Amino acid sequence: MVRLTIDSRKLAKEIIKKKAEKVLIQAPAGLKRKIADIVQKLERKTNAKIFLSADSCFGACDIPIGTIKVLKPDLVLHIGHAKMLALQNISYFPLQYEFSKKEKAMLLKLLIKELKSKGIRKACGVATIQYIELLKWIAKEAAKHGIKIVLKKSKYGIAGQVLGCETSAARSKAEAIVFVGDGVFHAIGIAKAEKKSVLILNPLAKHVRWLEKKKLREIEKKRIATLFKAKQAKRFGIVLSVKPGQFNEKLALEAKRILEANGKEAVLIAADDITEHALLDFNLDCFVAIACPRLADDAPYWKKPLIGFEELQLIFGK
Numbered sequence: 001m002v003r004l005t006i007d008s009r010k011l012a013k014e015i016i017k018k019k020a021e022k023v024l025i026q027a028p029a030g031l032k033r034k035i036a037d038i039v040q041k042l043e044r045k046t047n048a049k050i051f052l053s054a055d056s057c058f059g060a061c062d063i064p065i066g067t068i069k070v071l072k073p074d075l076v077l078h079i080g081h082a083k084m085l086a087l088q089n090i091s092y093f094p095l096q097y098e099f100s101k102k103e104k105a106m107l108l109k110l111l112i113k114e115l116k117s118k119g120i121r122k123a124c125g126v127a128t129i130q131y132i133e134l135l136k137w138i139a140k141e142a143a144k145h146g147i148k149i150v151l152k153k154s155k156y157g158i159a160g161q162v163l164g165c166e167t168s169a170a171r172s173k174a175e176a177i178v179f180v181g182d183g184v185f186h187a188i189g190i191a192k193a194e195k196k197s198v199l200i201l202n203p204l205a206k207h208v209r210w211l212e213k214k215k216l217r218e219i220e221k222k223r224i225a226t227l228f229k230a231k232q233a234k235r236f237g238i239v240l241s242v243k244p245g246q247f248n249e250k251l252a253l254e255a256k257r258i259l260e261a262n263g264k265e266a267v268l269i270a271a272d273d274i275t276e277h278a279l280l281d282f283n284l285d286c287f288v289a290i291a292c293p294r295l296a297d298d299a300p301y302w303k304k305p306l307i308g309f310e311e312l313q314l315i316f317g318k
């Protein structure tokens with residue numbers, strides 16, 4: 001059975017090694033419950049006072065700076081994502097899904113069959129952090145079946161790793177890209193950036209599927225409709241994320257400059273979690289997000305259009 005386990009011994013070891021007396025633990029939704037289950041054991045083992053962060057934790061970019069400033073923990077344990085930011089006193093604990101031998105063999109078989117049926121002998125392999133070990137194993141085993149799966153290093157130094165905002169590991173001369181992960185968000189980002197076919201191996205659903213061109217066209221259509229609305233808008237809110245790995249004040253100011261140069265009104269807004277509900281209160285016509293690209297996922301369903309910086313450049317002529 002597929003498992004995602006948090007090794008409490010590793011966490012305890014880190015707390016003891018850092019001689020931390022006050023610890024803040026941060027985990028994404030879905031893992032918070034698992035952390036709550038082990039926190040008492042950790043306190044007993046380490047004698048540290050442990051606080052669990054209830055703030056959002058969307059990625060390695062999302063460190064609760066506000067809580068840290070007030071609480072002043074000696075150590076922050078960030079669970080579930082690999083290191084992105086070199087901030088003091090933060091230790092990252094990425095997690096890996098564990099698969100049985102039988103499950104791995106079955107996933108490999110599915111992948112090899114699909115690649116061979118399309119005559120593909122070389123592909124670039126990428127995965128989200130939870131599946132990196134599985135990807136490495138697949139790459140090694142696929143070679144025995146005459147298929148080369150190349151793993152390139154990401155910007156953060158991890159072979160094969162992709163994030164929603166960083167897909168450089170998918171860049172190679174191979175004819176196709178194999179993405180190991182659940183969901184299509186990353187695969188869409190990769191297909192858009194690399195303009196190549198992406199084969200998704202979903203280890204939880206246990207299937208392989210090509211990212212459909214139809215799906216990409218649908219997304220593009222929605223984006224074009226959003227850009228059209230944005231171009232007609234008069235009053236813009238530039239929403240600057242204050243999450244440490246997303247914060248880019250310079251870009252927000254540049255967005256303001258572009259808008260004003262094109263005769264638009266532009267208001268700067270700072271936010272931690274960016275939600276439609278919070279933004280609608282401002283009663284503006286359109287929003288430019290200087291934040292995680294994942295926001296554009298929800299945006300087609302928002303009442304007011306939300307675009308990214310590159311889209312802003314696109315509609316105003318760059």
Ligand code: SF4
Pocket residue numbers: 058059060061062163164165166245246291292293294
């Ligand atoms: S900016 Fe978005 S995609 Fe990038 S790490 Fe953060 S949450 Fe993930």
